[in-house]
Amino acid sequence: MFGNMREKEEFTRGMPAMHQNEVPSPRAFGLDALHNVCKEIYPDQCNPLTVTAIIKYWLGGPDPLDYISMYENPGCAELGVPPHWHYISLGLSDLHGDNRLHPKSGPGRPSGFGFELTFRLVREINETTPPTWPANVMQQLAKYVFNSGNMLLPGDHVSWHAPLGNGNGRITQILMGKDPQLPNLLTTPHGDVTFVQIIGATSEELQAAQHWNGLGVVNLLKTTRGCGPWLLTNTNRQHSIMEEDPTVAEKIQTGIEREGSNLSGVSAKCWWVQMSDNNNDEKYREKKNDESDDDDEDDDDNICEKDDIDRIEKNRTTDKINKNLSIEQQREHDNNNNNDSSFDDSFILKPLIGLHLTFNLEAGSLLPLAIKGRVMHGRHFTFKSILSHSAITMVAPSVTGTLVSCERPYVLQGPWLQVLIPDQLAEKMAYEFQLFNSTDQIQLPRTFSWPEYKLTITIVSD
The missing domain is CATH 3.30.1360.230 (Sufu, C-terminal domain)
Structure with missing residues (x-):
């Protein structure tokens, strides 16, 4: 659908082998800039668990993201944000500045596609290592961006049509928001980068985003226990925001009647x-x-x-x-x-x-x-x-x-x-x-x- 509706590939099949704990080269200045901003949030996690495809994309590999780092986030008790895993992609922006994957750029212009993807997954009790399935979701979204040239922006939505994670829950769709902890704009030697966060959603929430607008629904998600102000994904969430709070459905319906839809x-x-x-x-x-x-x-x-x-x-x-x-x-x-x-x-x-x-x-x-x-x-x-x-x-x-x-x-x-x-x-x-x-x-x-x-x-x- 107009630059957007691609049927999900079965990312559980034919997945390339992944190396864990592979440390990216420190000589890529774009990569260094991303690592440095992550160190500001996670100063005690200088060597996070990282996954990468064996064969890099510019060498003919299937996955366009060079790396996906996975951090342990303690959450914020004051805001009601529980502990969770924080995934950050590395590769939609220009990490190397040598034309191997992206045209050369500079400050004031987008670095590569101008953004990286993030994802926050609620940490299960007694869970000691982050699940790796979100990395595969991020790779699939990155493939779409590389193949189509279309960006993913806060307020966009993704028709995924399959449960996120390994279960059969109701979180089967994706909305896009702004990462709450990373900078609004990061300037690197190879250009500027923003951070777009993946948010697991129900089919009803996706439909509301279609019929009204994505940013409106994302802002409503911030006010609910299911996602909270940091827009966490909980694959065990059983209720849509409309079911959790009937006034939310009224707000969405009012928005549709007054503003229509901005899905073009x-x-x-x-x-x-x-x-x-x-x-x-x-x-x-x-x-x-x-x-x-x-x-x-x-x-x-x-x-x-x-x-x-x-x-x-x-x-x-x-x-x-x-x-x-x-x-x-x-x-x-x-x-x-x-x-x-x-x-x-x-x-x-x-x-x-x-x-x-x-x-x-x-x-x-x-x-x-x-x-x-x-x-x-x-x-x-x-x-x-x-x-x-x-x-x-x-x-x-x-x-x-x-x-x-x-x-x-x-x-x-x-x-x-x-x-x-x-x-x-x-x-x-x-x-x-x-x-x-x-x-x-x-x-x-x-x-x-x-x-x-x-x-x-x-x-x-x-």
């Missing part, structure tokens, strides 16, 4: 066909990555399914207008389609008479967010296809810089489809999409149709 897009399984005047699907359909011109473009059963795609859902705090999205789409076209003749007409505008959109259930469950949280607040929402390089953007009439208008509500430009949602249609959609309040009650496939707008949406199984 997601990666999704989605596609479309053009409908003619008689509502029959025409030959035209968006082309998949593995399709040729000779493929039967009317057969939706030929849609490729990718079962092992990493999914990262990122919630951006800055709202983007469609003109900016157009720039991003063009960058993607330049980077990904140099050898793809199917997108040679990327600058040609193709108005479509009617549309039949199809989403899988997970993407479809976000349609209420797209309409009520975005379009009805005068914004846009993008579904970035994980089946191809294409994207579907639903826009409100008040959004500027768009390709669509009342006269041509559906316009295709290269791989990018824009769909205008008039106010009356948005109200009808919001009413009908209440069905997604209980997704387990939806019989699939489920089709919504608005003939007067020549628009149909079908939801299929994941």
